[in-house]
Amino acid sequence: MKGILLINLGSPDSPEPKDVKKYLGEFLMDERVIDVPLWARNLLVKGIILNTRPKASAKAYKKIWWDEGSPLIVLSERLQEKVQEKLDIPVALAMRYGSMTIKKGLQELVDKGCTEIKTIPLYPQFAMATTETIDVKVDELAAAHFPQLKITRTPAFYKRQDYINVLSKSIAEQLDGLDYEHILFSYHGVPERHIRKSDITNGNCKMDGKCCFKKGSPQHEFCYRHQCEITTVNVAKKLGLKNGTYSTTFQSRLGFDPWLQPYTDRTIERMGKEGIKKMAIVTPAFVSDCLETLEEIAMEGEEIFHEIGGEQFTVIPCLNDREDFAQVIANMAKEWTVDEKPATV
Structure with a gap:
């Protein structure tokens, strides 16, 4: 059976400094985000940024935090639900950083019987620090924990x-x-x-x-x-x-x-x-x-x-959980299941 894994950036578990620090540590220590040698990344991130930035970032997160939680997480979950309504194959959601891990997302689909998974990074444009780091992480997890899975990647969709x-x-x-x-x-x-x-x-x-x-x-x-x-x-x-x-x-x-x-x-x-x-x-x-x-x-x-x-x-708000945007994501899944190419500009 086929399944879809939507993947977004991620968020701290709360806007408190300790959770923001944990999240920033994982995010900024990614070699595709700060692409310098490990010793330099350790010095910059663990020696400087994580000792100075979490409190300021926590204040910023508190300004935009919703009662339901992180806006990015809440909106991504709403989008996932709407995409699922448009498809007859399982759709899961994961984050590159934070507690909603890609491993959990893959496991959820495997538990539902999926043997083929299409990953859809929720980034219209390709970048090292977004799409590439997701693809690399998925490959690492598949090799280590899900060797039976067939993974299909989704290219940048900016021209759809x-x-x-x-x-x-x-x-x-x-x-x-x-x-x-x-x-x-x-x-x-x-x-x-x-x-x-x-x-x-x-x-x-x-x-x-x-x-x-x-x-x-x-x-x-x-x-x-x-x-x-x-x-x-x-x-x-x-x-x-x-x-x-x-x-x-x-x-x-x-x-x-x-x-x-x-x-x-x-x-x-x-x-x-x-x-x-x-x-x-x-x-x-x-x-x-x-x-x-x-x-x-x-x-x-x-x-x-x-x-x-x-x-x-x-x-102007992001596309968030608009019905027509959910349909775009659903279209990507449907094209995969029937091996069709999308119309581009």
Whole structure:
């Protein structure tokens, strides 16, 4: 029997410093998140970050925590339930980090009789620190604990026609009747070196933004920057946005190494200084609202914008548990069961 395993990032068990510290330790010690030698990662994470950041992060989590728990977990569970309603094969949910482990998710499906499992990372765009680390972890767990399982991976779905349609619709609904001057597409940032490490052409990417738009470049399959840029382009085309009324930025940088630019916070500040009074912002690298969207964007971003003279700051929710997005995920499962290819843009 076949089964589906949805996999999202994860969350602390609570917004208390001890749980946040445990979660950050697991997350930041992942060699595909902070990709430096183990001794340096230990020094940075265990010697510095875990001694300084958990309290501040806990305060941020408390600002966005729901009565039901972590927004990311709650929304992911709601999505899983809706996807299950649309399919006649088992659908389980797991997180890359935290107590809802991938091992538990695989075991749940095995206990239901599944011998073939399709993993669906809930990230539209591929990145070392998201999709790749999930794929590697699944392979490790399958080899060690579930050698009888046949695992099928799901490629990045940023170019799926149904995904672009749903993302565009969700934005259009929020912008309907809204007077805005600029819409910012803010994606989670990654260090520039991650882009180079994912370049299967071994050096074709020059980090100048030009190769992102060259058709047929083989590295695009694993280039996060390209996939973010093309997501914006396809949505803008679908919505009929005019050049100059939208742009792509990157948020959540960490440390002092160069990360993908332009940075979201600095762009918000710059546009406010340039006289933009009404801005909308969408975060297409996330499918579930979480700390980075609810606190970093909806709270910190709005504060920056208002402090610099901005007046209207509209944050567009993630796709979360929308019925039409649940259908997109269900479509991925159905295509797998009948060996069909999706329509892309």
